[in-house]
Amino acid sequence: xxxxxxxxxxxxxxxxxxxxxxxxxxxxxxxxxxxxxxxxxxxxxxxxxxxxxxxxxxxxxxxxxxxxxxxxxxxxxxxxxxxxxxxxxxxxxxxxxxxxxxxxxxxxxxxxxxxxxxxxxxxxxxxxxxxxxxxxxxxxxxxxxxxxxxxxxxxxxxxxxxxxxxxxxxxxxxxxxxxxxxxxxxxxxxxxxxxxxxxxxxxxxxxxxxxxxxxxxxxxxxxxxxxxxxxxxxxxxxxxxxxxxxxxxxxxxxxxxxxxxxxxxxxxxxxxxxxxxxxxxxxxxxxxxxxxxxxxxxxxxxxxxxxxxxxxxxxxxxxxxxxxxxxxxxxxxxxxxxxxxxxxxxxxxxxxxxxxxxxxxxxxxxxxxxxxxxxxxxxxxxxxxxxxxxxxxxxxxxxxxxxxxxxxxxxxxxxxxxxxxxxxxxxxxxxxxxxxxxxxxxxxxxxxxxxxxxxxxxxxxxxxxxxxxxxxxxxxxxxxxxxxxxxxxxxxxxxxxxxxxxxxxxxxxxxxxxxxxxxxxxxxxxxxxxxxxxxxxxxxxxxxxxxxxxxxxxxxxxxxxxxxxxxxxxxxxxxxxxxxxxxxxxxxx
Amino acid sequence: xxxxxxxxxxxxxxxxxxxxxxxxxxxxxxxxxxxxxxxxxxxxxxxxxxxxxxxxxxxxxxxxxxxxxxxxxxxxxxxxxxxxxxxxxxxxxxxxxxxxxxxxxxxxxxxxxxxxxxxxxxxxxxx
Numbered sequence: 001x002x003x004x005x006x007x008x009x010x011x012x013x014x015x016x017x018x019x020x021x022x023x024x025x026x027x028x029x030x031x032x033x034x035x036x037x038x039x040x041x042x043x044x045x046x047x048x049x050x051x052x053x054x055x056x057x058x059x060x061x062x063x064x065x066x067x068x069x070x071x072x073x074x075x076x077x078x079x080x081x082x083x084x085x086x087x088x089x090x091x092x093x094x095x096x097x098x099x100x101x102x103x104x105x106x107x108x109x110x111x112x113x114x115x116x117x118x119x120x121x122x123x124x125x126x127x128x129x130x131x132x133x134x135x136x137x138x139x140x141x142x143x144x145x146x147x148x149x150x151x152x153x154x155x156x157x158x159x160x161x162x163x164x165x166x167x168x169x170x171x172x173x174x175x176x177x178x179x180x181x182x183x184x185x186x187x188x189x190x191x192x193x194x195x196x197x198x199x200x201x202x203x204x205x206x207x208x209x210x211x212x213x214x215x216x217x218x219x220x221x222x223x224x225x226x227x228x229x230x231x232x233x234x235x236x237x238x239x240x241x242x243x244x245x246x247x248x249x250x251x252x253x254x255x256x257x258x259x260x261x262x263x264x265x266x267x268x269x270x271x272x273x274x275x276x277x278x279x280x281x282x283x284x285x286x287x288x289x290x291x292x293x294x295x296x297x298x299x300x301x302x303x304x305x306x307x308x309x310x311x312x313x314x315x316x317x318x319x320x321x322x323x324x325x326x327x328x329x330x331x332x333x334x335x336x337x338x339x340x341x342x343x344x345x346x347x348x349x350x351x352x353x354x355x356x357x358x359x360x361x362x363x364x365x366x367x368x369x370x371x372x373x374x375x376x377x378x379x380x381x382x383x384x385x386x387x388x389x390x391x392x393x394x395x396x397x398x399x400x401x402x403x404x405x406x407x408x409x410x411x412x413x414x415x416x417x418x419x420x421x422x423x424x425x426x427x428x429x430x431x432x433x434x435x436x437x438x439x440x441x442x443x444x445x446x447x448x449x450x451x452x453x454x455x456x457x458x459x460x461x462x463x464x465x466x467x468x469x470x471x472x473x474x475x476x477x478x479x480x481x482x483x484x485x486x487x488x489x490x491x492x493x494x495x496x497x498x499x500x501x502x503x504x505x506x507x508x509x510x511x512x513x514x515x516x517x518x519x520x521x522x523x524x525x526x527x528x529x530x531x532x533x534x535x536x537x538x539x540x541x542x543x544x545x546x547x548x549x550x551x552x553x554x555x556x557x558x559x560x561x562x563x564x565x566x567x568x569x570x571x572x573x574x575x576x577x578x579x580x581x582x583x584x585x586x587x588x589x
Numbered sequence: 590x591x592x593x594x595x596x597x598x599x600x601x602x603x604x605x606x607x608x609x610x611x612x613x614x615x616x617x618x619x620x621x622x623x624x625x626x627x628x629x630x631x632x633x634x635x636x637x638x639x640x641x642x643x644x645x646x647x648x649x650x651x652x653x654x655x656x657x658x659x660x661x662x663x664x665x666x667x668x669x670x671x672x673x674x675x676x677x678x679x680x681x682x683x684x685x686x687x688x689x690x691x692x693x694x695x696x697x698x699x700x701x702x703x704x705x706x707x708x709x710x711x712x713x714x715x716x
Contacts, residue, residue: 061675095702095710096710098710099711115657115659115661116623116659116660119656119657120657121656127601132598198626199625199658232626234629250593255592257595258594355664356661356662358661
């Protein structure tokens, strides 16, 4: 297996492969030995690299003159060539290889290919990793129609939420007549727990700029905006530096590469409203007017910024574009599932061992993300569900762990890809509480233009609050379902149309938990304070007094070395006693 | 800087490769401090400052100290990647100023991986 990753190819691995095949044929071994190329092995500093299976031997830093000797010794005589090996046999490698660590092993990097490798404040380092080559190709040897066809054929879909095919979006805007056209990068990432876009800009800002340049050429635009939330100071700084450096090199500005194409980018900072992630609100915010959504159609591609045709894509979408142009639509389309191509970046947060940012091929199962990459749930707790897609998404329960992740599958189960936030929840997370949390967020962030969204979210939040306080009534669940559907139908923009999702999906998958709150007045996850109480098991309590020392309201009393008691009238149910007891004597019900 | 032509891109690529790829440059080691928002909030600036101080004190000339973005494993920040000439990069996690001193003297100068702080050897895959 000869590595054909970018780094190995650039130091000659394809030449090595050719010589290897010739030598194997010379020795008459072509029926026994198959030469294949693989993706990057991760030892880019050691390339060209090849692995011999089933022996599991890694050869490194191969040169053409090593090959005849290697083929003769290893393949013909069965004597592996020690001097070319990465780790000679018998020598233990005390530190695992990155390919042996689950967190890295299952990831495939496209949008984040430069993360952790280049200095994002040095344009030269981006150029060293093939930066701006895709733009050079697009500007000098492709027509706008060819660029759009390439993006369409790649199957790239919007990474910001709904997953609209990017190539088609570009085509609409291309075909709309207009004296000026704009393109926009949506970096107004606002979902709780999501930070994919921030990280892409922070680690590789030029990838976004190059993607926008290619998109601008395809659409016929000379002016781009990056709408970025002001809560991302480092991303703003690095993107600003990157734009400056690109201008100095003439990669932004007039007559780029003398190809008769002008383009420049301006940054606009958001003022913290979640609704600005919605296309039409975002446009209004850039225009300087109140960021309320407007009716579509007309779509931004027909009438966007200042009434001109405008194309908006998310940060991650833009960052994928240069790789597609450089490596071709077929390469990109070979990764992923039938309708969802390529990779997706997820931020993995919540009750998970390896919190972090991961880029995985579409079609990977939830189980692989949670257990192989995420390393499972901390503290030996059980996995309960994962909230995908933030406040617009929904929960995917334990029973659907083997669900392959792509746009359609997630929508089928009541969640959505969204921008890619994954909040992992364990057995201690209450589903009513989670729904309440997201509704409180969207209720707060609703711009208030549509009654259904403004009042509907409030009504739903009030019902959820009532349920969590043990005041739920028969019929509440059905009413929530009905109201949720009405809010979806009657709201103008994505915020209102998706805000009932957390409620509807938790009801769909955890109806019994809602019923326990309403009928039995119990919170099975022991989260809703009004429905739980703490007491001390007198058989287990040894009277160490630790809990009474820690109790903030002096609700625990008892003699030393004798079982203690909790005064329920004083107890505020903070759980400090439960967490501090070393003998599992504090019980919560 | 004058405006780039396409041929210049190739020149910059070669120049930058020499400067950043150890294989082609004069330096014997490169230390990348991962400084995304997550790394910085976990203390990456302290690690960076400590490293710069060590380099200054020891007057080592052939070690590149540079920064990059988040390495992805945010829960194990601060992280650095140490790469010696001719060897695969090693990722270190959960760093403190003390740990980085030890890594510098044992690994960067002495060539021996500090196994107790190391997470893994190698770099990630691109499809």
